[in-house]
Amino acid sequence: xxxxxxxxxxxxxxxxxxxxxxxxxxxxxxxxxxxxxxxxxxxxxxxxxxxxxxxxxxxxxxxxxxxxxxxxxxxxxxxxxxxxxxxxxxxxxxxxxxxxxxxxxxxxxxxxxxxxxxxxxxxxxxxxxxxxxxxxxxxxxxxxxxxxxxxxxxxxxxxxxxxxxxxxxxxxxxxxxxxxxxxxxxxxxxxxxxxxxxxxxxxxxxxxx
Numbered sequence: 001x002x003x004x005x006x007x008x009x010x011x012x013x014x015x016x017x018x019x020x021x022x023x024x025x026x027x028x029x030x031x032x033x034x035x036x037x038x039x040x041x042x043x044x045x046x047x048x049x050x051x052x053x054x055x056x057x058x059x060x061x062x063x064x065x066x067x068x069x070x071x072x073x074x075x076x077x078x079x080x081x082x083x084x085x086x087x088x089x090x091x092x093x094x095x096x097x098x099x100x101x102x103x104x105x106x107x108x109x110x111x112x113x114x115x116x117x118x119x120x121x122x123x124x125x126x127x128x129x130x131x132x133x134x135x136x137x138x139x140x141x142x143x144x145x146x147x148x149x150x151x152x153x154x155x156x157x158x159x160x161x162x163x164x165x166x167x168x169x170x171x172x173x174x175x176x177x178x179x180x181x182x183x184x185x186x187x188x189x190x191x192x193x194x195x196x197x198x199x200x201x202x203x204x205x206x207x208x209x
Contacts, residue, residue: 003036003037003039005024005034005035005036005077006034006035007026007028007029007032007034007035008032008033008034008035008075008084008110008111008112008115009026009028009029009032009111009112009114009115009122010026010028010029010115011035011115011209012026012027012028013026013027014026014032014034015027022079024077029111032075033075033076033077033080033083033084033110034075034076034077035073035074035075035084035112036073036074036075036076037071037073037208037209038071038072038073038074039204040071040201040203040204041069041070041071041072041088041201041202041204042201043196043197043199043201045072046069046072046189046196046199047193047196049072049074049082049085049189050189050190050193050196051190051193052074052078052081052082053074053081053082053085053189053190054076054080054081054082054083055082055083055084055085055105055106055107055163055165056085056105056139056140056162056163056165056167056188056189056190057085057087057105057188057189057190058085058087058103058104058105058139058162058167058186058187058188058189059087059089059103059186059187059189059199060089060101060103060184060185060186060187061185061186061187061192062185063089063091063199063200064091064179064182064184065091065092066091066092067089067090067091067092067200068089068090068091068200068201068202069087069088069089069199069200069201069202070088070089070090070100070201070202070203070204070205071086071087071088071204071205071207071208072085072086072087072088073085073086073088073208074086075106075110075112083106083107083110084104084105084106084107084110084112084113085104085105085106086102086103086104086112086208087102087103087189088100088101088102088205088207088208089101089102089103090202090205093173093175093176093178093179094176094178094179094182095175095176095178096175097173097175099171099172099173099175099176099179100171100172100176100205100207101169101170101171101172101176101179102116102155102168102169102170102205102207102208103167103168103169103186104116104166104167104168104169104170105162105163105165105166105167105168106165106166106168107165107166108122108123108165108166109122109123110122111123113157113159113166113168113170116155116168116170116207117149117151117155117157117168117170118151118152118153119149119151119157123166124147124149124159124166128147128149128159129145129147129159129160131147133145133146133147133160134146134147134148134158134180135148135158135180135181137160137169137180137184137185137186138183138184138185138186139160139162139163139167139186140162140163140186140187140188140191142162144160144161144162144167144186145160146158146159146160146167146169146180147159147160148177148180154172154173154174155170155171155172155207156170156171156172156174156176156177157169157170157171158170158171158177158180162186163188167186170207172207
């Protein structure tokens with residue numbers, strides 16, 4: 001079941017394009033790329049988002065042992081394509097207990113991942129990447145530096161840049177952040193569409209709202 005589109009920055013209602021504006025509009029934030037939760041994951045939805053995304057659709061591949069994909073979402077419409085993508089994953093934490101992760105690729109200024117992280121701005125802000133990176137992942141075959149930014153609580157939030165766009169990794173609970181230090185490899189689903197039937201799927205994540 002798909003949800004009604006909402007504002008990526010506040011999750012509030014948006015007004016569809018009409019006679020006076022070609023943009024989706026949030027009363028608080030003005031013109032936005034509408035946020036769509038795509039419902040329970042399926043091979044068909046994986047292929048759909050890979051086909052229509054204008055930004056990477058990051059997925060850990062291979063998935064960590066016991067992990068499954070638990071949701072998909074994007075910001076954009078049929079006219080613009082997906083300008084931000086979200087892949088939710090869940091599985092056993094390296095230190096025990098269940099863990100959840102959202103991987104977000106988005107254009108600067110869109111603000112979707114910042115909302116998930118409960119940040120007041122749309123982007124990480126100046127100086128987030130000062131000093132040595134806190135973690136490194138491999139994204140589309142390239143070593144990618146990631147910095148852990150202060151959010152005042154969960155989710156544990158890492159930010160970097162890949163393919164010229166923001167790459168966010170948001171992890172619950174705090175102890176699951178160790179996953180970012182465990183040789184995590186990310187692949188762009190747009191480049192592995194022939195494998196969508198092999199991706200294990202699970203129940204819908206509660207973190208996509």
